[in-house]
Amino acid sequence: MGKRIVTVTCTILLVFSMLLSTTSAVPSKGNHNPSEKLTIDQKDGGHFVEYLNLSGSSIFPADELRWSINEIFPGIENTDNPINQSNIFEKVIIENNVWYWEVSIFVAQLNCTCHFTIIHQSDNPHPHETKIILYLGESNHFPVIEHIPLFQLPSETSDTFLNYAITWPISEVELNDGLNISMFRAEVCQYSGEACVSNSFIVELMYSVLNDGLYMIQIDQEDLQIGDGNWLFNIIFRDSYLRTSNLDSKVLTFDLHPPNVTIFGDQDTTEMNQTVYSIMVDDGYDSSHVAITWTLTNPDGDIRALFDSEIIDDYGAKISFNTSGNWSINLLAIDSVGHFTRVSHVVDVRNTNPVINIYSNDEINSDISFDVASEWYLDASTSVDTANDQENLIFQWYHDGSVIHTGENLSKNVISQPGYYEIILIVSDDDGAQDTLQLSFTLKQDSTTNEDVSFSPVILASISFIVILISLSLILTIKKNNGEFKLPKWKN
Numbered sequence: 001m002g003k004r005i006v007t008v009t010c011t012i013l014l015v016f017s018m019l020l021s022t023t024s025a026v027p028s029k030g031n032h033n034p035s036e037k038l039t040i041d042q043k044d045g046g047h048f049v050e051y052l053n054l055s056g057s058s059i060f061p062a063d064e065l066r067w068s069i070n071e072i073f074p075g076i077e078n079t080d081n082p083i084n085q086s087n088i089f090e091k092v093i094i095e096n097n098v099w100y101w102e103v104s105i106f107v108a109q110l111n112c113t114c115h116f117t118i119i120h121q122s123d124n125p126h127p128h129e130t131k132i133i134l135y136l137g138e139s140n141h142f143p144v145i146e147h148i149p150l151f152q153l154p155s156e157t158s159d160t161f162l163n164y165a166i167t168w169p170i171s172e173v174e175l176n177d178g179l180n181i182s183m184f185r186a187e188v189c190q191y192s193g194e195a196c197v198s199n200s201f202i203v204e205l206m207y208s209v210l211n212d213g214l215y216m217i218q219i220d221q222e223d224l225q226i227g228d229g230n231w232l233f234n235i236i237f238r239d240s241y242l243r244t245s246n247l248d249s250k251v252l253t254f255d256l257h258p259p260n261v262t263i264f265g266d267q268d269t270t271e272m273n274q275t276v277y278s279i280m281v282d283d284g285y286d287s288s289h290v291a292i293t294w295t296l297t298n299p300d301g302d303i304r305a306l307f308d309s310e311i312i313d314d315y316g317a318k319i320s321f322n323t324s325g326n327w328s329i330n331l332l333a334i335d336s337v338g339h340f341t342r343v344s345h346v347v348d349v350r351n352t353n354p355v356i357n358i359y360s361n362d363e364i365n366s367d368i369s370f371d372v373a374s375e376w377y378l379d380a381s382t383s384v385d386t387a388n389d390q391e392n393l394i395f396q397w398y399h400d401g402s403v404i405h406t407g408e409n410l411s412k413n414v415i416s417q418p419g420y421y422e423i424i425l426i427v428s429d430d431d432g433a434q435d436t437l438q439l440s441f442t443l444k445q446d447s448t449t450n451e452d453v454s455f456s457p458v459i460l461a462s463i464s465f466i467v468i469l470i471s472l473s474l475i476l477t478i479k480k481n482n483g484e485f486k487l488p489k490w491k492n
Helices: 002-025 172-181 447-480
Strands: 038-040 046-048 051-058 065-072 082-086 091-095 098-106 112-120 129-136 144-148 159-167 183-190 201-209 215-220 229-238 248-254 260-264 268-270 274-282 290-297 303-305 311-313 316-320 325-335 340-350 368-371 377-379 394-399 402-406 409-411 419-428 434-444
Touching: 038 112, 038 129, 046 051, 051 112, 051 129, 065 098, 065 129, 144 229, 144 248, 159 229, 159 248, 215 229, 260 325, 260 340, 274 290, 274 325
Parallel strands: 046 129, 268 340, 368 434
Antiparallel strands: 038 051, 051 098, 065 082, 065 112, 091 098, 112 129, 144 159, 159 215, 183 201, 183 229, 201 215, 229 248, 260 274, 274 316, 290 303, 290 325, 311 316, 325 340, 377 409, 394 402, 394 419, 419 434
């Protein structure tokens, strides 16, 4: 019984020790940060003579990765021309969907300051990549500068700041000894976006070393005596051993003034009339980038952006004002350093009066007449106004100073008695503008119909008179013969 207890205890201890050994075998893998999609374990500045041994991790399969060694040259910008490249790795381990890779590259024949870059090969125009700076062999080593982006708010001062990290091929002791005689310098020229448009000059740039080891360069526009504009700075670093770093090019914009904006176009127009407006922007120098925003304020104070159909380009627009009153065209211009200008252009938009157009089933002239028994009409529905007012036109027909009908048409449903009529038609839009038309017409009865109608009572009266005479004659005759009836006597 005691042996069995000892055996079970030993087995448990053995399993436990195996679990501990398995857990401690890859401690660094357990600390992998999944947000880092592609990493290199080594830091910048490593020195390798015979073999370059590097390791790292990736969330992408190893067969989609490619590494390269690119030489860095002093005094010029970094290039992408590899001196060695491959997609072969010395060792790859997959764990929890993470690929841990190692490379071992023979570099004894190389003497360079280089970048080791590993990239995820994909169709993405901006694939994931990471790189470190290496010193291979025993010669051709120099400091490497790398610009570190710095968030800087627009300022009313003329100062611009640039942060740089420097990788050294020497020890920290030598670095500290040489700080005071190191320098940044730049070749400067005004830049059009493609080439220099002024003579270049060389300046030494002031800098300070920050607590995190970064170098902060301060560039003062006034000290350099350069005006507003885009300026190209080709920056290099020279250390205390007179070794020149790689070159880093920066286009810096100096701008202490907001842009000037002028709006051109009519200041009075009629509603729904398409009017073109253009602007001129001057930021004080060529190649300035100014963002333009157009808005409209209507007579009620409501603000809207321009419709796509109204925009010609950033500097032009065609606008149709859909109601009368004072409109305001508003421009906001923001330059590349954040200075902005607001301008407005007030436009007085006049209302357009409606125009009456009338037609009928008879020709419209100075002597219009209709048969009272026919289906006559006067139609003003084709009267015209601007598109914004057309649907809201009001039609009012007057006779003897009073409105007899409101609507587009006048017909026998409104006037049905024969006679002579003088009519006034007034058409009004929703702005109160009017057009007036005076016309007259006669409603008459047809002649044949008139004769039949006028003689019918005479005929009826005659017939009635005859009937009465006949009736009286019969009555008199009967009364006259109403005496005794005597038989005639016969004589012998």
